[in-house]
Amino acid sequence: MRRPYALALLVPALAVLVVFLVIPLVNLLVTSFHAFSSTQGITSRWTFENYTRFLFDRFYLDVLVRTLRVGLETTVLCALLGYPVALFLQQTRGATRNWLTLLLLSPLLVSMVIRAYGWVIILGRNGPIPLYTEGAIIVGLVHVSLAYMVLPVLASLEQIDPSVLRAAASLGASPLTTFRRVTLPLTFPGLLAGCVIVFSLSVSAFVTPSILGGTRVKLLSTYIYDQVVSLLNWPYGSAIGFVLIAVSTIALLVFSRVLRKSQTEVVLG
């Protein structure tokens, strides 16, 4: 295919992204540098105060840390729970596999609100993981995100040539050693992709944290909602949003660096 035609294929998706994502984001970024007054709304005065207010407020920084912690814990839990599921799925074939995949995706078939209220009933106030705690939020987030971890890991498991694993065995590697030295390093790209998706979804999730965290445990997305919808303070809400985007991007970069480093350690260790 010649290049102009290839690029033409991108145009529809690109147009949607530009119109519905890039332009609104730029608009919000501009808004976040405007001052807000409770009597006049968004004023035309340019300012950094929305950002400085956030960054020098101990309360909001705590919320930010809590949001990142919940994201990280959800990601790690999804990886620990999802990897064995992917391994199991890889070894099953046919109808069993299709049913298990459907089961894995089933949380996504249910409306987020219904799913979260389901957890409200299951968790209760006096259970081992009571409602309105970080634990409750993490349970809800793991439930929705697990498939996003399993599928990329499964995809990278499927790419491994079975004779590579046999080669490892013939060279003296027990099944456990083969897993540690061959399978695990070869699935790092899938694991990394899964982590990026789950982390991004978790730190920006709104419905699940606001229902399962209630008024007691609030994450950043809930505060953004409060600012924008209840207080109509769009500039401050936008600023918080951009801080979240910036911080979670940095967190992802650090995270992938750590994963890659541990990959080389596994390989050489």
Added chain:
Amino acid sequence: MEQGNRDALDAKAYLALKGLRKRYGDREVVCGVDLPIARGELVCLLGPSGCGKTTTLNLVAGFAEPDAGSIVVDGEAVERLPPHRRNMGMVFQNYALFPHLSAFENIAFGLRLRKLGADEIERKVHSALALTHLEGFERSLPRQLSGGQQQRVALARALVIEPTVLLLDEPFSNLDAKLRRTMRDEVREIQRRTGITTIFVTHDQEEALAISDRVAVMSGGAIEDVGTPFAIYHRPRSRFVASFVGDLNEIPGPVYLRPEILDVRPAGGEPSASRRHLNGTLEGVTFLGARRRYTVHCASISATIIAEGAGTGADTLSVGDHVIVEWDPADALTLPTA
């Protein structure tokens, strides 16, 4: 094979496959394979796809467990050991290198598992690299190497652990024809130098004849014939073996004739008294470089005969000519079970 003869062979065998059987579902894929192999010998398992040769190799390597029979290496039965306890080196058809490791680390993999010191690993890997002419490629990843180089890394990786037995599963079938011959000679040379007992699986009869000390021709899960390449080609035990290891003409008698013993000449002239002949019509000539291949239709026996002659000289025969196909009766194959 006579019982006494077989016992004598078993006694001096370094690697012995005894009565191996393996069933998958309803199908018995390997049904009673007996094969004693002497120390340092290279034996080919040759056969069409589905004949059970690869399954037999997998049983030896430990990737499948036999339903019956045993595998003895140097007096020790190994058929119940998992593959990682057998200390056998294996080279796979698609190389099966670890894609995330450099050539050096691929070769060092087995040595690291054996907890050797860094100096010793370095020394052994470098001598394996030298043996397989891979000096300078230590740091390359498998995807940066050509097919032939990857197969050399795979071979070095299998040899460096000093395995009891080397197993080669169609190792050259992904290489182009010329490289395949080079690699074949190289592998044979390395195998001779290291003196390692080797089983080689292939469906390519030319490869099997060229590389082996002995060839075991398999069919339907059993070994149909075992012998030196010369014996297998010139004194095959059955029609199947005869036709699998080379082209074969069958004329009533039955008489079995290899194409290269047949001479094709224009009709007319005196037939030689000591030779047998058939009259026919030339249907086709294929020039193959070193040889010419003739297709002759013989109406008297309603059969088409394939003959081969030298590729030198100009074409004197053309399609449609009446020709005589001649041969020396002593050159015809004799099959004990025709």
